[in-house]
Amino acid sequence: xxxxxxxxxxxIKTRGQQVTLRCSPKSGHDTVxxxxxxxxxxxxxxxxxYEEEERQRGNFPDRFSGHQFPNYSSELNVNALLxxxxxxxxxxxxxTPSYNEQFFGPGTRLTVL
Amino acid sequence: xxxxxxSQPEMSVQEAETVTLSCTYDTSESDYYLFWYKQxxxxxxxxxxxxxxxxxxxxxxxxxxVNFQKAAKSFSLKISDSQLGDAAMYFCAYRSRxxxxxxxxxxxxxxILP
Numbered sequence: 001x002x003x004x005x006x007x008x009x010x011x012i013k014t015r016g017q018q019v020t021l022r023c024s025p026k027s028g029h030d031t032v033x034x035x036x037x038x039x040x041x042x043x044x045x046x047x048x049x050y051e052e053e054e055r056q057r058g059n060f061p062d063r064f065s066g067h068q069f070p071n072y073s074s075e076l077n078v079n080a081l082l083x084x085x086x087x088x089x090x091x092x093x094x095x096t097p098s099y100n101e102q103f104f105g106p107g108t109r110l111t112v113l
Numbered sequence: 114x115x116x117x118x119x120s121q122p123e124m125s126v127q128e129a130e131t132v133t134l135s136c137t138y139d140t141s142e143s144d145y146y147l148f149w150y151k152q153x154x155x156x157x158x159x160x161x162x163x164x165x166x167x168x169x170x171x172x173x174x175x176x177x178x179v180n181f182q183k184a185a186k187s188f189s190l191k192i193s194d195s196q197l198g199d200a201a202m203y204f205c206a207y208r209s210r211x212x213x214x215x216x217x218x219x220x221x222x223x224x225i226l227p
Contacts, residue, residue: 033213033214040220041220042117042204042217043217045215056212056213090158104158104159106157
């Protein structure tokens with residue numbers, strides 16, 4: 001049973017560019033959350049998707065947007081990249097109801113130059 | 114707003130000994146979950162142990178146990194018989210039962226000395 005997978009593993013972009021990160025949830029899971037983990041910090045919640053809609057959002061600007069597809073996979077899009085967007089982006093999936101455990105993927109390391 | 118504080122950026126313990134990682138949190142809610150996650154160099158965040166606030170009994174998972182003090186808003190993790198594979202970043206985390214986001218502390222890096 002594959003766990004949560006994310007692609008790509010690493011990514012290098014320059015300021016002002018746009019990036020798309022992808023996540024496939026664990027089999028049987030229908031809810032996907034995205035977190036940003038800056039170097040030396042704990043992860044911070046960006047948003048969560050369920051039934052193809054954003055269900056909850058953290059304190060991130062509109063440059064951060066997402067999408068969930070009918071197969072429950074998800075994308076995180078970041079526009080107009082800033083140096084401060086350099087971080088590890090983690091995806092977590094769970095099966096509704098939400099008190100179930102969230103399983104994390106290995107993350108995508110984004111470097112903005 | 115809820116916050117999670119881990120005051121120990123780094124800790125070291127001799128292999129086979131016991132170590133305790135500290136965590137405090139702040140919330141005005143009464144119904145919530147607390148977690149300890151492990152993040153090894155592979156970056157995969159792994160759930161170590163989970164505590165539901167309405168349960169007074171402290172959670173245990175094999176060599177891992179917690180000391181949950183609800184009134185003091187304290188949630189420490191004890192690792193017994195430390196093994197080399199326990200070396201990692203450990204994050205204390207909180208989630209309200211009302212919503213889905215997990216709030217993490219800044220982490221404690223645990224070194225295991227052979």
